[in-house]
């Protein structure tokens with residue numbers, strides 16, 4: 121098969137790494153990719169926001185399958201554009217991608233499909249939202265409706281915090297139009313987990329589970345980030361709970377989307393909490409999690425490519441994926457300052473002397489003339505390892521971290537040690 125992967129972060133490196141191992145691959149390329157991905161695939165300089173450029177690349181490459189990594193091109197309609205050209209795509213249509221690009225859409229679907237989720241109210245008027253918050257009190261969650269680069273959700277402990285979140289989103293418009301409407305939601309207190317399923321428009325195939333570490337600082341303190349590390353599996357998800365997640369969350373969502381004329385094809389990522397009475401949906405994402413995917417791919421023991429192709433072709437019925445019983449851990453190394461303005465440009469050394477069993481996934485790196493790798497992003501590397509226990513996987517991943525060096529590198533020291 122001729123495969124094009126769209127994206128250039130750690131998630132896409134992990135996907136490319138897994139796809140490259142498939143004996144079915146005849147050609148593998150990635151747009152735009154990164155220096156780590158370049159070791160497994162041909163990287164093409166087309167940006168993820170360039171829908172027409174990507175469609176032209178897919179035609180030029182005679183791609184049998186395009187795997188779209190990030191949410192923004194999905195929300196911009198890249199999958200629809202490629203399907204117009206008759207190309208098989210792993211990733212939902214623009215309409216189906218509203219499950220992530222609109223919190224209001226997602227909550228409405230959950231309500232209509234009977235999916236367990238926090239109680240909520242929707243506002244497109246700041247005054248009404250503020251009055252509601254003052255009447256109901258805190259804690260409360262305020263979510264900007266649209267995509268806000270992971271910054272649109274505020275868990276407000278006090279009414280004042282919630283008022284500030286409404287002001288920022290609806291009056292100051294710090295997220296632009298994404299904050300024109302907000303969802304005000306009840307707080308859930310259970311442990312957060314990440315669950316994933318492939319969907320082919322009708323059927324779902326659950327993948328293994330993971331947990332990520334969202335805050336920048338030790339012990340879950342500091343600002344929210346894209347994810348500072350992850351581990352798989354997620355201990356709170358027992359086999360019985362996984363069955364409930366499939367039956368109560370993934371299947372009703374995919375069936376409701378089909379009934380609404382927006383069949384969902386691709387991966388569905390449910391951020392959920394485990395409450396005393398079962399799983400409750402926090403959010404859907406229409407793409408793999410990052411850095412959860414890095415930990416997940418380390419445990420996959422089947423060929424990923426036929427599963428992605430089957431989801432794209434509406435044919436998941438005969439796919440079964442095997443997973444290692446081991447645990448895996450991914451520690452993110454970032455540039456100092458992340459998630460705020462970073463000191464970038466440090467030269468990275470040590471990648472050629474990683475301990476055996478450590479896998480490095482690139483996210484924010486650039487290759488210079490002469491071959492030096494420099495740290496140019498916020499999140500720069502994911503250092504991943506597996507082991508018989510989570511403690512073993514963690515110890516090996518941190519040995520990998522110790523072997524890597526660049527000026528300005530930071531990482532959390534408590535990934536996979538404690539809760540998120």
Ligand code: GLY
Nearest residue numbers: 332347409410411
């Ligand atoms: N790690 C969370 C996310 O990918 O959104």
